[in-house]
Amino acid sequence: xxxxxxxxxxxxxxxxxxxxxxxxxxxxxxxxxxxxxxxxxxxxxxxxxxxxxxxxxxxxxxxxxxxxxxxxxxxxxxxxxxxxxxxxxxxxxxxxxxxxxxxxxxxxxxxxxxxxxxxxxxxxxxxxxxxxxxxxxxxxxxxxxxxxxxxxxxxxxxxxxxxxxxxxxxxxxxxxxxxxxxxxxxxxxxxxxxxxxxxxxxxxxxxxxxxxxxxxxxxxxxxxxxxxxxxxxxxxxxxxxxxxxxxxxxxxxxxxxxxxxxxxxxxxxxxxxxxxxxxxxxxxxxxxxxxxxxxxxxxxxxxxxxxxxxxxxxxxxxxxxxxxxxxxxxxxxxxxxxxxxxxxxxxxxxxxxxxxxxxxxxxxxxxxxxxxxxxxxxx
Numbered sequence: 001x002x003x004x005x006x007x008x009x010x011x012x013x014x015x016x017x018x019x020x021x022x023x024x025x026x027x028x029x030x031x032x033x034x035x036x037x038x039x040x041x042x043x044x045x046x047x048x049x050x051x052x053x054x055x056x057x058x059x060x061x062x063x064x065x066x067x068x069x070x071x072x073x074x075x076x077x078x079x080x081x082x083x084x085x086x087x088x089x090x091x092x093x094x095x096x097x098x099x100x101x102x103x104x105x106x107x108x109x110x111x112x113x114x115x116x117x118x119x120x121x122x123x124x125x126x127x128x129x130x131x132x133x134x135x136x137x138x139x140x141x142x143x144x145x146x147x148x149x150x151x152x153x154x155x156x157x158x159x160x161x162x163x164x165x166x167x168x169x170x171x172x173x174x175x176x177x178x179x180x181x182x183x184x185x186x187x188x189x190x191x192x193x194x195x196x197x198x199x200x201x202x203x204x205x206x207x208x209x210x211x212x213x214x215x216x217x218x219x220x221x222x223x224x225x226x227x228x229x230x231x232x233x234x235x236x237x238x239x240x241x242x243x244x245x246x247x248x249x250x251x252x253x254x255x256x257x258x259x260x261x262x263x264x265x266x267x268x269x270x271x272x273x274x275x276x277x278x279x280x281x282x283x284x285x286x287x288x289x290x291x292x293x294x295x296x297x298x299x300x301x302x303x304x305x306x307x308x309x310x311x312x313x314x315x316x317x318x319x320x321x322x323x324x325x326x327x328x329x330x331x332x333x334x335x336x337x338x339x340x341x342x343x344x345x346x347x348x349x350x351x352x353x354x355x356x357x358x359x360x361x362x363x364x365x366x367x368x369x370x371x372x373x374x375x376x377x378x379x
Contacts, residue, residue, distance in 0.1 A: 004031020
């Protein structure tokens with residue numbers, strides 16, 4: 001029995017990469033029945049992808065008229081949809097919002113793109129680094145006098161894309177229950193990444209943020225918000241912003257608080273950083289963590305992906321779990337009464353084609369016809 005706060009919600013996801021599948025995974029973890037429409041020619045190829053955990057796969061040939069009808073028959077029964085094609089592709093396939101809403105007025109049609117459905121760059125290709133470059137986010141990241149540092153693809157694809165699409169879809173589904181009408185969610189990674197920069201634009205307007213990298217409160221410019229190398233070549237992350245936390249940091253380091261004076265004085269940050277760097281270099285990372293564990297100094301070890309699942313705090317919370325032979329982050333967030341879970345292994349393309357049509361109530365004769373013509377393929 002599938003559990004989670006989204007149990008009973010049906011989502012159709014058109015196969016893609018990056019933020020679309022991640023959004024679908026988040027919804028599936030929380031109990032939504034997420035059906036991924038894979039290409040018919042992908043059956044028997046590829047490998048299971050962690051992003052597809054808890055989903056089911058139906059393989060459809062969208063080049064056939066019967067394949068388009070098969071996809072529409074699922075969209076007719078869905079609460080929400082995820083697609084990540086370039087603007088106009090779904091319309092050319094005969095699966096655009098107008099067609100969908102003509103058959104299922106309550107469908108929330110989620111469109112995931114980098115640049116959005118409109119604007120002069122809407123039809124251009126791009127990736128996370130491009131989207132965050134246009135929002136001012138990338139410019140803020142990295143060391144002074146060095147190139148901007150790409151923050152993996154966490155900010156555009158997953159933070160600005162998948163999370164905003166998940167929020168948009170759920171908001172649309174809630175609204176549709178009142179209005180009886182679905183709508184289109186134009187989720188652009190550039191919009192989401194810009195939204196994530198709200199605090200920094202506010203700080204800039206207040207004269208609290210400099211355009212120079214590595215010179216601000218949260219970009220590594222402050223001695224109390226940075227990473228420091230230890231004696232063993234490993235690193236500490238320090239985030240002691242508030243005065244009481246800064247005092248606890250200095251106490252743990254064995255540095256005299258009075259010599260740091262007005263610690264928010266930016267002119268002294270380089271000097272203070274040098275002193276802290278020299279002190280941190282005197283011990284190993286784990287020796288420092290023995291000192292700081294249980295304190296309010298806001299100090300944490302910089303862990304590798306191999307180390308992170310085994311940290312005592314992560315282990316106690318079950319932040320990482322092993323499922324289908326893969327160590328991976330557990331579903332988040334947590335619920336007191338209807339927790340999410342990983343509801344199944346990532347399917348291969350077309351693995352549940354027949355089961356999906358049966359469970360979603362597609363007419364039996366129509367389903368048989370789709371299979372007979374090859375419009376739908378069962379792996």
